Amino acid sequence: MNVLETIKTRRSARSFADKRLEPHIVEAIEEAILHSPSASNAQESHFVIVQDEVRIRHIKRFAQGLSGQPAAVVVLCSNHQEALARGGADSADTLRFINLGVAASAMMLTAQSLGASSCPVRSFHAPSIASILGLPVEVKPELLISLGYADKPPRSKTSKPPKEMISFERYGN
Amino acid sequence: MNAMETNLGAGDMRERLLDFAAYVLTSARALYREPQSYGPMRLADTLEKGLELLQAAGIRDETVEQAMAAVRETRPVAMTDPEGFAVALDRGIAVLVKATLGGKPEA
Numbered sequence: 001m002n003v004l005e006t007i008k009t010r011r012s013a014r015s016f017a018d019k020r021l022e023p024h025i026v027e028a029i030e031e032a033i034l035h036s037p038s039a040s041n042a043q044e045s046h047f048v049i050v051q052d053e054v055r056i057r058h059i060k061r062f063a064q065g066l067s068g069q070p071a072a073v074v075v076l077c078s079n080h081q082e083a084l085a086r087g088g089a090d091s092a093d094t095l096r097f098i099n100l101g102v103a104a105s106a107m108m109l110t111a112q113s114l115g116a117s118s119c120p121v122r123s124f125h126a127p128s129i130a131s132i133l134g135l136p137v138e139v140k141p142e143l144l145i146s147l148g149y150a151d152k153p154p155r156s157k158t159s160k161p162p163k164e165m166i167s168f169e170r171y172g173n
Numbered sequence: 174m175n176a177m178e179t180n181l182g183a184g185d186m187r188e189r190l191l192d193f194a195a196y197v198l199t200s201a202r203a204l205y206r207e208p209q210s211y212g213p214m215r216l217a218d219t220l221e222k223g224l225e226l227l228q229a230a231g232i233r234d235e236t237v238e239q240a241m242a243a244v245r246e247t248r249p250v251a252m253t254d255p256e257g258f259a260v261a262l263d264r265g266i267a268v269l270v271k272a273t274l275g276g277k278p279e280a
Contacts, residue, residue: 057188061195064203064215123207125199155249 006113011157013117014067016148021051021071025114029074029147032110036103039095042087045103048075048133058132063144065123070146071116074107075129076100081138100142107145117150179231186230193226213258214251217244240268 001009026049033047050056050073059073060066066073078100084092091099108118121144129141159165167173181189200215224237247254247261 057192061192062199064196064200064218123200123203123211125202128195128199156253158253 001113003109006109010108010112010118011154012119013146013148013150013152013154014119015150015152016068016070016117016146017151018069019071019149021116021147022114025111025116025147026051026072028110028114029107032106033103036099036106038087038099038102039091040087042083042091042096042099044079044083044086044091044096045099046077046079046139047103048077048135049073050075050133055132059124059129059144062128062132063121063124065121066144066146067119068146068148070119071148072146074145074147075133075141076104076143076145077135077139077141079139097142104143104145111147115149116147119146120144121146174232174234177228177231177233179229181229189226189229193222196222210252210255213255213262214248217248217251217258217262221245236268236272240265240272 029049038045050059051071056070056073059075078096080092080096083096087095104120108120111118122142124141124144126141129135129144130139133141135141197219200219204212204215221241224233224241227233243261243264244258247258251258
């Protein structure tokens with residue numbers, strides 16, 4: 001599957017089959033993380049990959065937006081102090097979140113290209129997730145990605161007309 | 174309302190109760206910052222999880238199940254079609270009104 005095909009076929013999955021992720025998919029996601037760029041090469045992000053069933057249940061307990069029973073959850077974290085020290089105020093205020101978005105996209109597309117589904121989740125109680133994972137105080141969870149094998153078709157997608165999303169040369173053209 | 178037998182032990186029920194309580198409180202906390210349309214969705218999901226918990230404890234009510242039928246059917250588009258979801262909620266509420274006034278659930 002080429003990149004554009006992967007992008008076009010990826011949809012958020014909210015129901016998963018009771019099946020563990022194949023090891024090569026987890027390894028590929030690790031590679032996707034390690035090869036994702038970061039502004040000023042600050043590398044202030046940290047990623048916790050969770051596959052233990054009990055820990056996933058505990059995460060789900062405090063992540064109301066996490067649907068279904070995923071085979072894995074990746075917790076995308078950011079270190080504000082490290083971003084400030086290595087990337088400056090722009091990284092600390094804004095770019096570290098863009099960095100996480102870029103990495104999230106790389107992970108989800110990697111999973112999709114290998115036959116697994118995903119869903120990004122922001123609806124969770126961050127202090128609870130931090131406690132469950134034993135995160136250092138300066139490392140905050142910012143996004144979850146659930147991973148697994150979708151067992152239901154995705155929801156219908158609604159999109160704005162292309163003209164409302166893309167302009168050429170000047171806004172509105 | 175039917176009371177059914179259940180094979181769940183006290184430990185399993187406690188875990189399910191913790192799942193439920195955490196879901197409700199976490200949802201409530203998050204709604205301060207989430208889109209307004211998340212509220213109806215979270216409340217419907219809360220009821221669904223509450224019913225699952227009761228069913229695990231051996232309790233099931235056909236009227237409530239009937240009220241939930243339209244809600245369940247429309248739940249996947251709650252975010253993309255909030256007006257449709259509102260109509261489904263109205264249909265579910267109508268079933269409960271009928272039961273409140275003494276009607277019986279349809280077969």
